[in-house]
Amino acid sequence: MHDLRLTAINNMRLVGNDYFTIMAQSGYKTMSVFKRYNLVSETELESTKWLVETEEKTADVDLCVDQGK
Numbered sequence: 001m002h003d004l005r006l007t008a009i010n011n012m013r014l015v016g017n018d019y020f021t022i023m024a025q026s027g028y029k030t031m032s033v034f035k036r037y038n039l040v041s042e043t044e045l046e047s048t049k050w051l052v053e054t055e056e057k058t059a060d061v062d063l064c065v066d067q068g069k
Helices: 002-014 019-026 031-037 042-046 055-067
Strands: none
Touching: 002 019, 002 031, 019 031
Protein backbone atom coordinates (compact mmCIF):
# COMPACT_ATOMS: atom_id res chain seq x y z
CA MET A 1 0.00 0.00 0.00
CA HIS A 2 2.85 2.37 0.84
CA ASP A 3 4.41 1.84 -2.61
CA LEU A 4 1.10 2.72 -4.30
CA ARG A 5 0.99 6.01 -2.41
CA LEU A 6 4.53 6.89 -3.43
CA THR A 7 3.81 5.98 -7.05
CA ALA A 8 0.69 8.14 -7.06
CA ILE A 9 2.61 11.10 -5.62
CA ASN A 10 5.37 10.80 -8.22
CA ASN A 11 2.84 10.42 -11.04
CA MET A 12 0.97 13.55 -9.89
CA ARG A 13 4.25 15.48 -9.93
CA LEU A 14 5.27 14.15 -13.34
CA VAL A 15 2.05 15.33 -14.99
CA GLY A 16 2.63 18.84 -13.68
CA ASN A 17 0.77 19.24 -10.39
CA ASP A 18 2.36 21.71 -8.01
CA TYR A 19 3.79 20.57 -4.68
CA PHE A 20 1.08 22.18 -2.58
CA THR A 21 -1.69 20.31 -4.41
CA ILE A 22 0.17 17.01 -4.09
CA MET A 23 0.83 17.62 -0.41
CA ALA A 24 -2.86 18.36 0.20
CA GLN A 25 -3.94 15.21 -1.65
CA SER A 26 -1.41 12.99 0.11
CA GLY A 27 -1.82 14.44 3.59
CA TYR A 28 1.82 15.50 3.93
CA LYS A 29 1.98 18.43 6.33
CA THR A 30 5.55 19.60 5.75
CA MET A 31 7.82 20.06 2.76
CA SER A 32 10.52 17.95 4.44
CA VAL A 33 8.23 14.89 4.45
CA PHE A 34 7.28 15.54 0.82
CA LYS A 35 10.95 15.79 -0.18
CA ARG A 36 11.76 12.54 1.62
CA TYR A 37 9.23 10.58 -0.44
CA ASN A 38 9.51 12.49 -3.72
CA LEU A 39 11.69 10.31 -5.93
CA VAL A 40 13.48 11.64 -9.02
CA SER A 41 14.30 9.01 -11.63
CA GLU A 42 17.46 8.72 -13.71
CA THR A 43 15.39 9.56 -16.81
CA GLU A 44 14.27 12.83 -15.23
CA LEU A 45 17.85 13.71 -14.34
CA GLU A 46 18.98 12.98 -17.90
CA SER A 47 16.29 15.26 -19.32
CA THR A 48 17.40 18.26 -17.26
CA LYS A 49 17.29 21.41 -19.38
CA TRP A 50 20.33 23.65 -19.46
CA LEU A 51 20.75 27.17 -20.79
CA VAL A 52 23.14 27.17 -23.71
CA GLU A 53 24.59 30.59 -24.42
CA THR A 54 25.53 31.52 -27.95
CA GLU A 55 28.31 33.89 -28.94
CA GLU A 56 25.65 36.30 -30.17
CA LYS A 57 23.95 36.55 -26.78
CA THR A 58 27.27 36.89 -24.97
CA ALA A 59 28.30 39.71 -27.29
CA ASP A 60 25.03 41.56 -26.59
CA VAL A 61 25.59 41.31 -22.86
CA ASP A 62 29.21 42.49 -23.17
CA LEU A 63 28.12 45.39 -25.36
CA CYS A 64 25.55 46.52 -22.80
CA VAL A 65 28.09 46.34 -20.00
CA ASP A 66 30.68 48.31 -22.02
CA GLN A 67 28.17 51.06 -22.80
CA GLY A 68 27.33 51.46 -19.14
CA LYS A 69 30.90 52.44 -18.20
